[in-house]
Amino acid sequence: MNNRTMEIAVGLFVALGIAALFMLAMQVSNMSSVGRSESYVITAAFQNIGGLKVRSPVTVSGVRVGRVEAIDYDTQAYEAVVSLRIDNNYATFPEDTSASIFTAGLLGEQYVALEPGGAIANLKPGDRIQLTQSALVMEQIIGQFLYSSAARDTPEPEPEPEPEPETTEP
């Protein structure tokens, strides 16, 4: 075996290995999408975060603008406090932006969806989003559904007079 050929082969092998590692890091994992650009943190307090995890996506109109940075529990207010790290490219959200926790698909992962309001002033880094909507917990929904359908199915002992539906219309 020629010495030069062998060295070229080893060089090729090492280059190929490093290229594979690089490909795994850049293309397969999520390194390219986080930590690259500047970002800032805002927080939001939720009654119930359901299955939200650290690193879950934060979206506006379906566009990913950041990730969940940390999840804490506020023992004073008895609420979960979620820190959202938002990309600096999306730095102008109105003060009355609302945050909701939704589920992607029926069994998918949960994410935070922001809904911009109409205020003129913008959220600053470190601000807290006031308007939040908790995650829907499947058991609660099923429980409510069962309860209401059971209430509808059981025959009432005596037909009560229908209460007049209150109409708000004049």
Add this chain to the structure above:
Amino acid sequence: MLDGLQSLGRATLGFFERLGRGNLFLLQILSHLPGMLLRPRLVLTQLYSVGVLTLLIVLVSGLFVGMVLGLQGYNTLVDFGAEESLGVVVALSLVRELGPVVAALLFAGRAGSALTAEIGLMKATEQLSGMEMMAVDPVQRVVAPRFLAALLSMPLLAAIFSAVGIYGGHFIGVGLLGVDDGAFWSQMQNSVDLRGDIYNGVIKSIVFGFVAGWIAMFEGYDATPTAEGVSRATTRTVVHTALVVLGLDFVLTALMFGD
């Protein structure tokens, strides 16, 4: 009765003796590793025979393992209407488990056995004692470069295995079965974590390279210097490496992903 007890005792003592010799031998190799910086050419030659010559089998097996994962994953996921997650399934199983483990098993079969046979034959033909007579330390000259080459090649081989496998899964899933290309990659990128999955996979492969190199070196160096002894040592290398890699894989997985 007493004979049975005696053979049991001898087997136990022999086992621990071998274990102790193996550990002392490892310390000896490790103490010689820094000296390898002065003689990179020795390592280079071994990188060729250990790494480059293993490349082909790793490439081909990686491709086929990835393609099988793509097929099987698709058939399972399509029942749940989740065939978009095929990329996640293929990438996670390769990066976390199959890449390091299968690459290590192939490495033991292709390179580990060759290393053991080479060193065992050197011992059987008294080349190693010849070196000692010339005041050349065979561990320094023969064993350490091979060990280092195994240690360096394993992570590269495992990474190549995973990368090729992912492309194999991509070829089957996207190319043949019609999974959406964008969903394949984006879901993969969403779920595969650089630190949690890729780094841990690399750590696994380094550990496996260490173990595979150690076992191959020790079996060769410790072989009975006869034709039969060398053949037995070569078999033991493959069997022991496979067992230790699979066992260690469980332990490492439990430590890394067990939470």
